[in-house]
Amino acid sequence: MQPLKVMLSKLIYNEFYLERKSSYNVFYMSFFAISCLMFLLFSFPLSKITDISIFNGFLWIIVALSSIKLIENSFARERDFSIHDLIYSSSIDSSLIFLSKLISMNLILTVVQLIILLVYILFTGLNIDIAFSLIPLFLLTNFGLVGFGILIFLITNTTTSKSFLFPVIFFPIIIPILINSSNISLGLIVQNNTSLYIDSWLILLTFALLGILLGINLFGRLIKQ
Amino acid sequence: MLTVKNLRKSFSSTCVLNDVCFSMDVGKICAISGSNGCGKTTFLKCISGLVSYDSGSVEFKSNTNFLFLSDKANIFGDLTMEENLIVLARYHNQNINMNQFYDSLDKLNIKELKNLPLKFFSQGNLQRNKLLVAMNLNWDYLFIDEPFSNLDRYGIKIFKEIFTSLKSNGKSIIFSTHHIDESKSICDSMISIKNATFKSNVV
Numbered sequence: 001m002q003p004l005k006v007m008l009s010k011l012i013y014n015e016f017y018l019e020r021k022s023s024y025n026v027f028y029m030s031f032f033a034i035s036c037l038m039f040l041l042f043s044f045p046l047s048k049i050t051d052i053s054i055f056n057g058f059l060w061i062i063v064a065l066s067s068i069k070l071i072e073n074s075f076a077r078e079r080d081f082s083i084h085d086l087i088y089s090s091s092i093d094s095s096l097i098f099l100s101k102l103i104s105m106n107l108i109l110t111v112v113q114l115i116i117l118l119v120y121i122l123f124t125g126l127n128i129d130i131a132f133s134l135i136p137l138f139l140l141t142n143f144g145l146v147g148f149g150i151l152i153f154l155i156t157n158t159t160t161s162k163s164f165l166f167p168v169i170f171f172p173i174i175i176p177i178l179i180n181s182s183n184i185s186l187g188l189i190v191q192n193n194t195s196l197y198i199d200s201w202l203i204l205l206t207f208a209l210l211g212i213l214l215g216i217n218l219f220g221r222l223i224k225q
Numbered sequence: 226m227l228t229v230k231n232l233r234k235s236f237s238s239t240c241v242l243n244d245v246c247f248s249m250d251v252g253k254i255c256a257i258s259g260s261n262g263c264g265k266t267t268f269l270k271c272i273s274g275l276v277s278y279d280s281g282s283v284e285f286k287s288n289t290n291f292l293f294l295s296d297k298a299n300i301f302g303d304l305t306m307e308e309n310l311i312v313l314a315r316y317h318n319q320n321i322n323m324n325q326f327y328d329s330l331d332k333l334n335i336k337e338l339k340n341l342p343l344k345f346f347s348q349g350n351l352q353r354n355k356l357l358v359a360m361n362l363n364w365d366y367l368f369i370d371e372p373f374s375n376l377d378r379y380g381i382k383i384f385k386e387i388f389t390s391l392k393s394n395g396k397s398i399i400f401s402t403h404h405i406d407e408s409k410s411i412c413d414s415m416i417s418i419k420n421a422t423f424k425s426n427v428v
Contacts, residue, residue: 007318010315010318011315011316013315014312014315014316017312018301018312021301021303021304021308022301022303077301078301080302081297081298081299081300081301081302081343081344082295082297082298082299083298083299083300083301083313085270085273085275085293085294085295085297085299086292086293086294086295086299086313086316086358087313087316088275089273089274089275089291089292089293089368090316090317090318091290091291091317091318092316092317092318097316224274224275224276224277
């Protein structure tokens with residue numbers, strides 16, 4: 001197992017390295033996310049801004065949009081100058097490349113989510129401990145979002161299909177993820193009893209596991225034309 | 226050894242490769258020629274596993290490493306040559322020998338470009354960068370699409386010298402080309418594709 005772990009860590013490092021060096025990076029995504037948040041903060045009266053349910057809805061809409069951008073950027077880097085053939089002709093297992101993309105995008109999306117949350121906390125004076133309590137939720141949700149996102153992106157970006165189909169198919173599939181994440185995050189912020197949300201946690205876990213397992217099995221086939 | 230048996234590939238109703246049989250020993254160079262759209266690149270993609278085929282088989286000796294370089298740039302545009310190579314080496318689970326890397330820069334005459342992001346390179350220098358990748362990664366078979374395109378006479382001369390030196394180290398190269406006369410001097414065999422079938426000529 002050791003060589004696999006080493007290989008996976010090398011690939012994850014590659015993804016972060018490319019994210020840092022690339023013109024398509026997390027900075028633009030965070031900027032986009034904060035712009036959306038500013039729109040919320042400046043377009044609602046003060047009484048509405050502090051209404052956590054409005055922010056909660058906004059947060060997950062921004063997360064869904066950011067995940068689309070993140071997935072598109074990751075593949076655009078490879079396709080802009082056609083390096084994907086050189087990468088995917090290598091002898092390493094393509095499921096490792098999928099896992100490296102999944103883990104790195106998950107962490108990047110978590111950072112974007114925390115940035116949005118911290119900016120909101122800064123404006124509203126909400127307790128900062130909430131940010132820490134939401135991290136496990138972000139990580140679990142992102143596995144489902146990114147896992148399904150990568151697969152749907154590859155299905156909708158072949159030579160015979162149209163790329164606009166990606167968000168069209170992606171959004172309906174992730175709606176259960178967004179609804180349940182939104183329920184849990186609202187519960188965590190208002191500090192409701194966590195046992196009320198066990199069903200939602202299990203649905204998120206199912207999506208995360210499905211995303212990972214389908215990705216491991218299908219990524220190699222989908223990446224080939 | 227690479228053995229291709231009864232390979233068939235079609236796109237929609239158009240058959241591009243029909244019942245293709247091909248074999249190649251290690252340490253040989255083979256050129257594939259043919260008119261535009263005849264299936265040269267498709268054949269290279271099929272044997273490197275990038276494109277699935279309808280029927281037939283492609284077999285390598287076990288533990289064979291191969292590298293596919295398409296006719297496009299094959300770069301991460303924001304990276305320099307060194308960074309690009311290091312990232313690719315990680316994808317291929319290999320390490321880069323930096324002395325060998327600097328030697329290759331000298332041989333290809335692109336040392337002065339080493340700090341420039343690849344997206345600013347000319348087409349000819351991008352072609353040289355492809356060979357730089359091939360010189361610094363470990364492989365048994367190299368499949369390269371149109372290696373002589375966009376190169377000046379000096380560039381073609383360098384490429385031919387490097388191909389010959391790689392061959393003398395036991396490496397096998399298959400490339401597609403329209404530069405048939407330029408290729409004859411370095412090839413062990415040449416294949417032309419016509420009507421989706423192979424016509425083989427030993428040079």
